[in-house]
Amino acid sequence: MTPELLSALTAARAAKKPVVLATKLPGGEQMLLPHPAAGAELAAAASRALDRDESGTVTLGNETWFLHAYNPPLRLIVVGAVHIAQALVPMAAQLGLAVVVVDPRRAFATEERFPNVTVSQDWPDEAMDALVPDVRTAVVTLTHDPKLDDPALDRALKSPAFYIGALGSRRTHARRVARLKELGHTDAAIARIKGPVGLDISAVTAPEIAVAILAEFVAARRNGTLAPKVAGKQAA
Amino acid sequence: MSDHSTPTFTSDDILATAAAWRAEGEQVALATVTETWGSSPRPAGSQLAVTKSGRMAGSVSGGCIEGAVAEVAMKTIETGTPQLLDFGITDERAWEVGLACGGKLKVFVEKLS
Numbered sequence: 001m002t003p004e005l006l007s008a009l010t011a012a013r014a015a016k017k018p019v020v021l022a023t024k025l026p027g028g029e030q031m032l033l034p035h036p037a038a039g040a041e042l043a044a045a046a047s048r049a050l051d052r053d054e055s056g057t058v059t060l061g062n063e064t065w066f067l068h069a070y071n072p073p074l075r076l077i078v079v080g081a082v083h084i085a086q087a088l089v090p091m092a093a094q095l096g097l098a099v100v101v102v103d104p105r106r107a108f109a110t111e112e113r114f115p116n117v118t119v120s121q122d123w124p125d126e127a128m129d130a131l132v133p134d135v136r137t138a139v140v141t142l143t144h145d146p147k148l149d150d151p152a153l154d155r156a157l158k159s160p161a162f163y164i165g166a167l168g169s170r171r172t173h174a175r176r177v178a179r180l181k182e183l184g185h186t187d188a189a190i191a192r193i194k195g196p197v198g199l200d201i202s203a204v205t206a207p208e209i210a211v212a213i214l215a216e217f218v219a220a221r222r223n224g225t226l227a228p229k230v231a232g233k234q235a236a
Numbered sequence: 237m238s239d240h241s242t243p244t245f246t247s248d249d250i251l252a253t254a255a256a257w258r259a260e261g262e263q264v265a266l267a268t269v270t271e272t273w274g275s276s277p278r279p280a281g282s283q284l285a286v287t288k289s290g291r292m293a294g295s296v297s298g299g300c301i302e303g304a305v306a307e308v309a310m311k312t313i314e315t316g317t318p319q320l321l322d323f324g325i326t327d328e329r330a331w332e333v334g335l336a337c338g339g340k341l342k343v344f345v346e347k348l349s
Contacts, residue, residue: 001266001348010255025270028318028346055281057271057342066270066344068281096248 001030008032009070016072016098020046023066025057073098074221077131079124079152080142081108084167088140088210089117095214102127102152103143124148128155138163138217140197144172150179157189163220165197165213172196199226250294254285254348263288264348265309269296269341270320276339288313296343297323308345318346 001009005021009032012019020033022042031038033046041060049055049069057066076092078085081103092099093116100118103109109119120127124141128151133139139156140163141149149166156164157180166176173195180190198212199219219226251266258264267284269276277298284294284302286309296305301323308319324340 001346003349006255006258006348009251013252023268023270023344023346025344026318026320028344055279057280066268066280068268 005030005032013070013072018050018069018071020049021068021070022046023068025064025066071136075100075131075133075137076217077102077128077133077137077139077152078142079103079127079140079148080145080167081105081110081113081119082142084142084206084209086113087206088142088213089114091207091210091214093117095218097138100127100131103148123151125151125155128152128159133159133161135160135162137161138165138220140165140167140213142167144168146176146179149176150183153180153193154183154185157185157192163194163217164192165194165216167197167209169196194220248294250283250285253293254283257285257287257291258348262291263313265312265345266348267296267305267309267343267345270344271342272339273341274324274339276324276341284309286310286313297341301341301343305343305345312345312347316347316349318344320344 009019009021012032022031022033033043042065045058045060045065046067049067050071053069053071055068057064074097076097076099078088078099079102081101085101089099089101100120101109101114102120102122102124104121104123106121109121111119122130133156137159139152139161141152143149144167153164153166166173168176176195177190194216197216198209199215201208201212203209203212218224254264254266265286267286269278269280269282271280278296282294282296284292284296284305286292286306288310292306295302305321308321312319321343323343
């Protein structure tokens with residue numbers, strides 16, 4: 001790889017621009033896509049690789065190309081700079097997620113509690129409007145406080161976010177569902193919310209609950225099949 | 237190890253690691269899985285970075301072929317010529333390392349010039 005190509009690729013990734021590094025096999029001629037000089041077939045194959053978030057080899061006419069898809073990291077918006085968030089955020093970073101913590105309560109959302117993480121002290125609805133959750137965004141609410149969780153969930157349900165989770169017991173969640181219905185959300189829409197959030201692994205401590213949440217997140221991301229949750233005990 | 241001051245890339249980001257090594261003045265080769273068949277443990281796009289000084293990051297298999305890939309990487313650092321390697325094929329000329337899992341894969345090895 002030439003230094004020019006490596007720095008273009010590094011710059012695109014730093015700018016969170018989706019790009020494909022195309023390598024012609026076996027010779028190794030390379031091109032960073034999208035590129036105005038790319039053929040239509042190659043451009044279309046690169047765009048498919050990004051959509052599927054999957055790298056692979058394609059044969060186009062008598063040429064073989066390896067298409068390495070570099071999508072920006074998946075985003076995780078955590079509402080509530082609470083104790084569980086302090087366990088969740090570093091684990092999410094290990095999974096390669098770009099994490100944003102939202103909490104207007106200044107005592108919670110401090111740099112000291114969340115080093116090296118983007119922290120927003122806006123109200124959740126304003127923060128969500130600014131962040132514009134897309135199909136590569138997950139939203140998890142952790143405050144238990146309807147004043148903070150509900151506006152975030154309302155915005156999340158109006159977005160194409162691929163994973164939405166809300167911490168709270170079954171009873172808390174039932175009340176939350178009723179409130180979201182009053183805001184005009186249908187049962188089908190509300191069913192997108194994983195509540196109580198996380199796989200039922202009888203998690204107790206904050207790091208255990210973080211594992212349960214991230215395991216469910218991975219299953220959602222990879223279309224993993226899970227046995228249905230059974231009624232019973234649930235953390236938090 | 238995970239206490240990097242720049243949290244943009246995780247420790248699993250081999251390209252970033254390779255680029256950082258290159259920026260330090262190391263001679264670096266990058267190996268990338270381009271295609272897999274059967275039960276290969278790592279998907280296409282998985283990477284292994286190797287320096288002439290002996291540093292290694294990432295993986296292209298479950299550990300079965302990293303040694304062989306690293307050897308080719310050293311050669312690629314010397315010659316600058318990229319290589320496309322086949323593993324797990326039943327060919328006399330094939331690399332003498334097999335994949336215990338029975339999978340097959342191709343690995344592209346290039347120098348960061």
